[in-house]
């Protein structure tokens with residue numbers, strides 16, 4: 291599961307990515323290692339169960355601060371969004387390759403309207419156009435993959451009585467399309483189950499719906515600090531009309547705050563509405579932070595960057611944090627560590643899914659689970675909840 295950050299040049303995409311992946315304390319054992327320069331680790335912020343249960347955790351695969359869990363998530367800087375990227379313009383294939391890997395996208399838009407379609411400075415660009423521009427690029431990219439051998443492909447599905455969902459999902463498995471995604475798009479549009487009857491418009495409409503489920507997008511209305519109230523309001527309402535969540539951000543402010551925290555000048559938990567000065571700064575630095583406090587934190591409640599990440603993880607991707615333990619009374623693992631691990635699972639997951647996530651063997655030998663909050667036994671019909679603490683019971687190996 292990876293989150294892609296995308297945006298045309300000069301909107302603040304690199305600033306957003308740098309801010310989101312700049313951390314002052316790094317978790318020792320990520321579930322993943324980053325190998326490429328444009329891949330980083332960001333953190334989703336969630337209330338930690340210890341806030342409610344008054345415990346002190348010993349986190350191993352996440353970070354804990356003042357009752358808050360910071361859960362690592364992989365982030366990709368998807369560079370090269372220019373008009374025609376789907377045809378290989380600009381960075382072309384690299385852009386599409388990165389896009390392929392992302393489960394959800396953060397679309398960074400310059401809310402001030404001072405960057406034109408190609409990323410050049412201007413005075414009057416309508417940022418709402420950028421929303422449609424990214425949609426078009428992705429839609430035409432998927433359309434291009436399907437259209438290539440469509441007639442032959444559709445005929446084969448019909449003649450060999452292959453399940454439509456299965457055929458398309460397998461054809462698009464490279465971009466992570468699942469059968470249920472195809473089903474959802476086909477049914478939403480009421481398309482004929484015989485794909486040889488689909489018109490070109492049907493195919494385009496299908497791709498459009500498929501993209502919405504397969505590559506959900508959240509919009510970061512960036513440079514909010516420099517945007518007028520009116521421009522922001524319009525971008526939010528036009529985005530929402532098109533079904534998007536739009537969050538005002540100041541990536542530049544977040545980057546400054548995180549750098550100041552990393553250098554030890556301030557204490558700042560990303561996503562907060564304030565910070566605490568802990569080391570003396572020069573007057574220029576002090577003034578810069580004061581401006582951020584007044585123009586960004588007080589105006590918007592936060593820089594918005596963390597809010598975008600959290601919304602992408604918990605709402606767009608619909609993931610929930612779950613804590614497996616071995617002792618449901620002490621909430622510890624076998625070594626006595628309190629709530630050492632957290633796992634992000636899709637909403638609707640069961641205790642067995644959690645067991646598989648912890649270890650394949652644990653999944654295979656799963657018997658039942660115990661909900662540590664209620665001390666009740668739960669089976670595979672139980673739907674895991676946000677911040678559940680679960681003991682898994684399996685057969686001895």
Ligand SMILES: Nc1nc2c(ncn2[C@@H]2O[C@H](COP(=O)(O)OP(=O)(O)OP(=O)(O)O)[C@@H](O)[C@H]2O)c(=O)[nH]1
Nearest residue numbers: 298299300301302303304305513516539540541542
């Ligand atoms: N006022 C303001 N300026 C910002 C913000 N974020 C980025 N900028 C500025 O916008 C300019 C472009 O930022 P980048 O992060 O380089 O933009 P980009 O979208 O990655 O552009 P490319 O690297 O060309 O793809 C820089 O001068 C940033 O300092 C913000 O939140 N507010």
